[in-house]
Amino acid sequence: MPAKKKESADSVASATRVTAGGVATAPRLAVRKTYKLFIGGAFPRSESGRTYVVADSKGQFVANAAQASRKDARDAVLAARAAFGKWSGATAYNKGQVIYRIAEMLEGRRDEFTALEVPAAEVDEAIDRLVWYAGWTDKLAQVVGGANPVAGPYFNLSSPEPSGVVAVVAPSAPTLLGLVSVVAPAIATGNTVIVITDAPRVAITLAEVLATSDVPGGVVNILTGSAAEVAPWLASHSDVNGLDLTGLADAKLALELEQAAAETLKRVRRPAAAPDWSADPGLAPMTAYLETKTVWHPKGL
Amino acid sequence: MSRFEYAPAPESRSIVKLQPSYGLFINGEFVDGAGSFKTISPASEEVLAEVAEASTADVDRAVKAARRAYEDVWGSMPGRERAKYLFRIARIIAERSRELAVLESLNNGKPIKESRDVDVPLAAAHFFYYAGWADKLPYAGFGADPRPLGVAGQVIPWNFPLLMLAWKIAPALAAGNTVVLKPAETTPLTALLFAEICQQAELPPGVVNIVTGAGETGAAVVNHPDVDKVAFTGSTEVGRIIARAVAGTNKKITLELGGKAANIVFDDAAIDQAVEGIVNGIFFNQGHVCCAGSRLLVQESVADQLLESLKRRMATLRVGDPLDKNTDVGAINSAEQLTRIKALAEIGSAEGAERWSPACELPDRGFWFAPTIFTGVSQAHRIAREEIFGPVLSVLTFRTPGEAVEKANNTPYGLSAGIWSEKGSRILAIADQLRAGVVWANTFNKFDPTSPFGGYKESGYGREGGRHGLEAYLAG
Numbered sequence: 001m002p003a004k005k006k007e008s009a010d011s012v013a014s015a016t017r018v019t020a021g022g023v024a025t026a027p028r029l030a031v032r033k034t035y036k037l038f039i040g041g042a043f044p045r046s047e048s049g050r051t052y053v054v055a056d057s058k059g060q061f062v063a064n065a066a067q068a069s070r071k072d073a074r075d076a077v078l079a080a081r082a083a084f085g086k087w088s089g090a091t092a093y094n095k096g097q098v099i100y101r102i103a104e105m106l107e108g109r110r111d112e113f114t115a116l117e118v119p120a121a122e123v124d125e126a127i128d129r130l131v132w133y134a135g136w137t138d139k140l141a142q143v144v145g146g147a148n149p150v151a152g153p154y155f156n157l158s159s160p161e162p163s164g165v166v167a168v169v170a171p172s173a174p175t176l177l178g179l180v181s182v183v184a185p186a187i188a189t190g191n192t193v194i195v196i197t198d199a200p201r202v203a204i205t206l207a208e209v210l211a212t213s214d215v216p217g218g219v220v221n222i223l224t225g226s227a228a229e230v231a232p233w234l235a236s237h238s239d240v241n242g243l244d245l246t247g248l249a250d251a252k253l254a255l256e257l258e259q260a261a262a263e264t265l266k267r268v269r270r271p272a273a274a275p276d277w278s279a280d281p282g283l284a285p286m287t288a289y290l291e292t293k294t295v296w297h298p299k300g301l
Numbered sequence: 302m303s304r305f306e307y308a309p310a311p312e313s314r315s316i317v318k319l320q321p322s323y324g325l326f327i328n329g330e331f332v333d334g335a336g337s338f339k340t341i342s343p344a345s346e347e348v349l350a351e352v353a354e355a356s357t358a359d360v361d362r363a364v365k366a367a368r369r370a371y372e373d374v375w376g377s378m379p380g381r382e383r384a385k386y387l388f389r390i391a392r393i394i395a396e397r398s399r400e401l402a403v404l405e406s407l408n409n410g411k412p413i414k415e416s417r418d419v420d421v422p423l424a425a426a427h428f429f430y431y432a433g434w435a436d437k438l439p440y441a442g443f444g445a446d447p448r449p450l451g452v453a454g455q456v457i458p459w460n461f462p463l464l465m466l467a468w469k470i471a472p473a474l475a476a477g478n479t480v481v482l483k484p485a486e487t488t489p490l491t492a493l494l495f496a497e498i499c500q501q502a503e504l505p506p507g508v509v510n511i512v513t514g515a516g517e518t519g520a521a522v523v524n525h526p527d528v529d530k531v532a533f534t535g536s537t538e539v540g541r542i543i544a545r546a547v548a549g550t551n552k553k554i555t556l557e558l559g560g561k562a563a564n565i566v567f568d569d570a571a572i573d574q575a576v577e578g579i580v581n582g583i584f585f586n587q588g589h590v591c592c593a594g595s596r597l598l599v600q601e602s603v604a605d606q607l608l609e610s611l612k613r614r615m616a617t618l619r620v621g622d623p624l625d626k627n628t629d630v631g632a633i634n635s636a637e638q639l640t641r642i643k644a645l646a647e648i649g650s651a652e653g654a655e656r657w658s659p660a661c662e663l664p665d666r667g668f669w670f671a672p673t674i675f676t677g678v679s680q681a682h683r684i685a686r687e688e689i690f691g692p693v694l695s696v697l698t699f700r701t702p703g704e705a706v707e708k709a710n711n712t713p714y715g716l717s718a719g720i721w722s723e724k725g726s727r728i729l730a731i732a733d734q735l736r737a738g739v740v741w742a743n744t745f746n747k748f749d750p751t752s753p754f755g756g757y758k759e760s761g762y763g764r765e766g767g768r769h770g771l772e773a774y775l776a777g
Contacts, residue, residue, distance in 0.1 A: 150749035255549035262544035265759045297742040
């Protein structure tokens with residue numbers, strides 16, 4: 001018996017279908033994906049009802065992506081804050097497993113990203129980077145924290161803790177590796193994030209990876225649209241604790257965002273001069289959104 | 302409980318040789334500034350000295366001197382040599398500790414027993430601790446070849462003048478930076494004595510520069526384009542201005558700002574120890590402490606008993622002459638601060654909280670405020686939300702551990718917190734949930750050079766002390 005040819009969704013779209021009775025019918029029309037936002041583990045449309053046209057590298061229309069608004073940004077902050085307690089309180093082992101699971105899911109869906117014109121090598125790097133951060137979750141506290149030998153009869157221990165809710169402007173390129181490189185370190189350390197990106201197809205496809213990876217809803221929230229429009233609301237939001245501008249190329253916007261963030265004393269990472277997203281990231285992306293908590297207790301009989 | 306009467310036991314002032322006027326300390330020598338201002342003793346309002354006020358041009362001279370010293374001498378000096386200068390400074394602070402303590406109490410108003418037993422020994426210990434790091438930086442975990450940043454501009458508050466100077470200067474110098482430091486307007490004198498200590502230690506000129514003055518001088522330090530690093534300890538209000546000012550620059554910044562710490566007493570706490578901790582938490586240094594335990598959260602079932610003990614203990618506090626060795630609570634640092642404390646206390650009463658102070662005679666001259674507690678405080682009260690920075694405690698109650706955590710974290714600040722309980726697992730669980738940089742369990746207001754200090758949220762960012770404290774002064 002000849003093996004049945006399995007057809008991918010795209011090839012089905014262009015192929016002529018043959019019914020069981022052998023009668024030829026019209027070509028099957030592909031079911032397109034609606035690119036919505038990713039907030040609190042769900043995929044809502046923008047509250048504003050707005051979309052914007054996304055084209056591929058040849059200028060061909062591919063989607064009407066949701067264009068996030070101020071209200072969406074605020075909803076994302078609520079979702080990120082709501083998720084923070086449980087995620088930051090999850091064991092380091094558990095966080096590591098969840099992030100490793102993202103890598104597994106990404107590996108399984110690599111074709112979806114190459115179909116979106118992400119180079120295969122970049123997908124590889126993004127997967128490997130997730131694995132790298134997955135391994136950090138239960139090691140960082142030993143590297144950056146520790147016992148302090150105070151001059152007295154006290155137990156004294158410093159431990160890293162997440163800053164809270166971090167707003168991130170994702171780099172425009174590389175789309176997938178850039179996004180993974182700014183999201184993974186923040187969540188590996190127990191923060192929850194809101195990412196603004198102008199690469200909606202890659203970002204929302206990654207959201208689908210996240211949604212099937214045991215990442216609790218609200219830990220990563222993705223807003224597609226204009227950083228210039230949405231980021232100022234996050235930079236000035238008093239329930240956001242950190243702001244990552246490393247991927248932002250617009251120096252004027254970065255300055256305005258950093259100034260807005262000063263009002264609530266957010267931890268800010270400034271734009272990197274010439275970001276090399278494939279280089280070893282070091283500890284800085286993780287330690288930027290960590291607080292050090294030092295606990296004292298007397299010793300005595 | 303009756304109060305023991307003590308005869309006055311004042312520490313002699315004779316060890317301090319005040320000069321009628323002090324210049325700025327730039328490039329290793331004292332020079333005239335553009336203007337001058339008087340510095341007083343807050344306990345008597347007596348003028349202690351005339352101090353130079355640095356203009357923008359003076360600050361520029363200081364930054365230039367620091368830059369030269371960084372490039373010519375200090376930045377390239379082997380760590381083990383830098384270390385020896387810092388060890389020298391630590392030793393001289395210890396040798397001149399009595400003089401420093403008396404001067405600190407005179408200029409700041411804090412009790413001599415605190416300046417003698419806390420501020421000055423900790424300042425010496427801080428230099429001793431960071432001295433040892435100077436030749437071990439590659440082992441600190443900030444890269445194999447960590448480099449200094451250059452010139453650090455540092456602005457410090459008036460509550461622990463010498464100690465805050467040590468927190469700022471010791472790690473900066475150990476890492477190979479040079480500094481321009483501005484002491485607080487009301488407490489410049491120990492910083493100027495420290496300048497003399499630098500001379501005694503033969504520290505190369507320009508490595509440490511001290512520019513005295515007020516807010517404008519501080520702004521000139523922070524905004525100077527040739528400053529690579531800004532370190533500030535002070536109010537959250539000024540912290541915001543500084544964070545905004547350095548936005549978009551390449552300056553590295555650390556901020557240690559305000560607090561409104563919760564001191565949480567559970568029903569299973571050792572009450573007498575907790576009372577001592579509460580008193581230490583809010584009345585140490587007249588409550589002029591950013592990490593002061595200014596919100597007492599007490600479990601409802603023990604609230605009456607605890608408050609009775611607390612009031613009895615407060616009645617034994619001795620308020621008065623900072624130089625008297627028996628004094629527990631000294632003078633409020635300035636007329637301005639006293640006005641602010643009084644205003645917030647008035648608001649506390651007006652908003653319906655119940656005010657109580659022990660009977661205590663306050664001196665006629667100087668700035669004084671009796672130890673005060675407010676009971677019946679709700680979370681909405683301004684005295685439960687705003688930093689008073691004085692000897693004023695707001696008492697709130699709670700029923701469950703969850704409620705205690707909720708109330709403790711219900712503040713934009715996150716500098717410190719206290720937990721009182723005899724149950725280990727409870728202490729550790731609560732400590733995990735508190736959003737604060739320092740958590741004191743069954744103790745309060747403990748500091749050590751090895752122990753990182755600094756806040757969450759709007760209490761600032763960065764840590765001072767310990768290995769962590771080096772990070773602010775190194776480029777990885």
